[in-house]
Amino acid sequence: MANPEEGHAPTSVKSGAATVTEAPSKAQTAAAAVKKAPDGGPDPAKVRRRIIWTCIWGFLAANLLMFMRFFFPRALFEPSTICDLGPPSDYLLGVSDRFKQKCRIYVVREPTRIFAIFAKCTHLGCTPDWKPSENKFKCPCHGSGYTPEGINFEGPAPRPMDRAHIEIDSSGRMIADTSRLYSWYKSQGGKDEFEEPGAYIQV
Ligand code: FES
Numbered sequence: 001m002a003n004p005e006e007g008h009a010p011t012s013v014k015s016g017a018a019t020v021t022e023a024p025s026k027a028q029t030a031a032a033a034v035k036k037a038p039d040g041g042p043d044p045a046k047v048r049r050r051i052i053w054t055c056i057w058g059f060l061a062a063n064l065l066m067f068m069r070f071f072f073p074r075a076l077f078e079p080s081t082i083c084d085l086g087p088p089s090d091y092l093l094g095v096s097d098r099f100k101q102k103c104r105i106y107v108v109r110e111p112t113r114i115f116a117i118f119a120k121c122t123h124l125g126c127t128p129d130w131k132p133s134e135n136k137f138k139c140p141c142h143g144s145g146y147t148p149e150g151i152n153f154e155g156p157a158p159r160p161m162d163r164a165h166i167e168i169d170s171s172g173r174m175i176a177d178t179s180r181l182y183s184w185y186k187s188q189g190g191k192d193e194f195e196e197p198g199a200y201i202q203v
Contacts, residue, residue, distance in 0.1 A: 081179035087172050088114055088203050095148050097130045105176055115200040116164040116176040117150040123157045160184050165198045
């Protein structure tokens with residue numbers, strides 16, 4: 001009787017006078033093939049395990065990164081629409097571009113009022129430049145021209161530039177707010193909001 005602990009080793013059985021050596025079973029052959037590649041390379045089972053673990057760690061890492069992104073939202077930080085223009089006494093008659101860069105505002109002082117023009121061309125939104133030598137605003141994009149009051153008179157701009165809400169605070173400073181605009185769709189017979197309270201300051 002064959003010893004069961006002999007494992008995969010070929011088994012010898014005495015049959016009469018001849019000794020017959022049994023070939024290893026199919027399972028034993030397959031197991032041997034799995035352990036060692038025929039060309040003596042790395043163990044395929046190990047390679048397979050490595051690939052599986054790489055996939056698992058990659059998946060976990062991707063999830064971790066996605067989770068971490070919640071702590072860094074892709075928020076758009078808009079600049080403040082409120083602008084402190086200082087006291088009215090800071091301004092002489094005419095157009096001031098002091099707050100063009102910071103607030104996108106031109107402050108205009110007339111004999112009896114001050115208003116803040118929101119420097120956004122009403123054609124496609126470029127920022128018109130103030131040209132003191134020509135006494136007008138000129139849009140660098142398509143050539144629209146505006147009077148010192150911001151009224152369009154040449155080029156494709158369809159209407160005057162808007163004016164920002166403006167008021168005097170408790171300390172006597174002018175505060176403008178570009179989120180509250182006053183418009184005048186003059187060519188379409190629209191209401192002239194430039195005369196509304198808040199569109200200018202009486203001086
Ligand atoms: S954007 Fe100003 S003229 Fe076109």
